[in-house]
Amino acid sequence: xxxxxxxxxxxxxxxxxxxxxxxxxxxxxxxxxxxxxxxxxxxxxxxxxxxxxxxxxxxxxxxxxxxxxxxxxxxxxxxxxxxxxxxxxxxxxxxxxxxxxxxxxxxxxxxxxxxxxxxxxxxxxxxxxxxxxxxxxxxxxxxxxxxxxxxxxxxxxxxxxxxxxxxxxxxxxxxxxxxxxxxxxxxxxxxxxxxxxxxxxxxxxxxxxxxxxxxxxxxxxxxxxxxxxxxxxxxxxxxxxxxx
Amino acid sequence: xxxxxxxxxxxxxxxxxxxxxxxxxxxxxxxxxxxxxxxxxxxxxxxxxxxxxxxxxxxxxxxxxxxxxxxxxxxxx
Numbered sequence: 001x002x003x004x005x006x007x008x009x010x011x012x013x014x015x016x017x018x019x020x021x022x023x024x025x026x027x028x029x030x031x032x033x034x035x036x037x038x039x040x041x042x043x044x045x046x047x048x049x050x051x052x053x054x055x056x057x058x059x060x061x062x063x064x065x066x067x068x069x070x071x072x073x074x075x076x077x078x079x080x081x082x083x084x085x086x087x088x089x090x091x092x093x094x095x096x097x098x099x100x101x102x103x104x105x106x107x108x109x110x111x112x113x114x115x116x117x118x119x120x121x122x123x124x125x126x127x128x129x130x131x132x133x134x135x136x137x138x139x140x141x142x143x144x145x146x147x148x149x150x151x152x153x154x155x156x157x158x159x160x161x162x163x164x165x166x167x168x169x170x171x172x173x174x175x176x177x178x179x180x181x182x183x184x185x186x187x188x189x190x191x192x193x194x195x196x197x198x199x200x201x202x203x204x205x206x207x208x209x210x211x212x213x214x215x216x217x218x219x220x221x222x223x224x225x226x227x228x229x230x231x232x233x234x235x236x237x238x239x240x241x242x243x244x
Numbered sequence: 245x246x247x248x249x250x251x252x253x254x255x256x257x258x259x260x261x262x263x264x265x266x267x268x269x270x271x272x273x274x275x276x277x278x279x280x281x282x283x284x285x286x287x288x289x290x291x292x293x294x295x296x297x298x299x300x301x302x303x304x305x306x307x308x309x310x311x312x313x314x315x316x317x318x319x320x321x
Binding site for chain 1: 257261265266268272274275276280284288295296298299300302303304307
């Protein structure tokens with residue numbers, strides 16, 4: 001039966017050193033290299049943030065569910081520390097350590113969590129044979145980059161002529177906005193006008209930059225799916241392009 | 245609030261926005277190669293690092309709110 005930990009307890013464990021830093025086989029501060037020292041200090045200072053990232057990724061990747069999420073995240077936090085110490089020689093001490101640690105965290109979740117996730121997915125499929133495929137299953141980074149560049153190109157075209165011509169007159173913008181509807185079209189329209197800048201978009205929408213960027217990212221994902229369905233593969237069934 | 249960038253800053257900022265989008269999409273897809281590549285860039289780009297951090301902080305806050313809602317629903321039932 002796993003121990004149930006709430007957010008505060010986990011944060012306290014991480015910050016007070018009840019997990020990785022208290023291990024008997026952990027090297028003492030004198031034995032650490034400069035890179036290990038930097039990484040260890042960053043894990044101590046950013047423990048709450050890193051544990052939060054691990055928790056949310058554990059949940060999103062279906063590595064664990066319910067009350068087990070906290071415990072599994074804590075296991076990964078311990079592994080993060082061990083892996084950081086082991087691979088510290090690869091870390092360039094001139095650069096920022098937090099992205100390096102995030103890289104280890106994602107690596108652990110995606111690689112080690114894969115097996116657990118597959119088991120969970122298999123269990124789900126047994127109950128729900130018609131389980132839908134993941135929405136991004138067929139996507140890749142090149143398609144993500146292409147759709148971003150299309151919106152960026154629409155912005156470039158618009159920004160050169162915006163004084164004389166309204167947005168809806170530009171073919172590139174019309175093609176993009178016709179593929180999506182409602183809130184997504186509004187976000188993409190604002191992004192084309194304002195240059196895909198999250199800070200400015202946040203100001204226009206009256207939300208935090210991270211929230212604005214998330215809305216934009218989701219709208220782009222749905223645009224990519226619609227683009228793939230209607231432009232790259234127009235004969236596919238389930239055509240649902242939006243007329244505006 | 246509109247931010248005014250020089251052409252070079254605008255290009256850099258758009259590259260960051262693109263990298264953030266690629267990062268978020270790669271994470272959802274489980275694409276480790278793209279994720280690691282963008283985190284490597286963030287190691288030497290403080291603004292990109294801050295944007296990635298903000299993205300994760302929002303995700304953490306949303307997860308916490310969702311868990312609170314689930315617990316409240318369990319208590320009500």
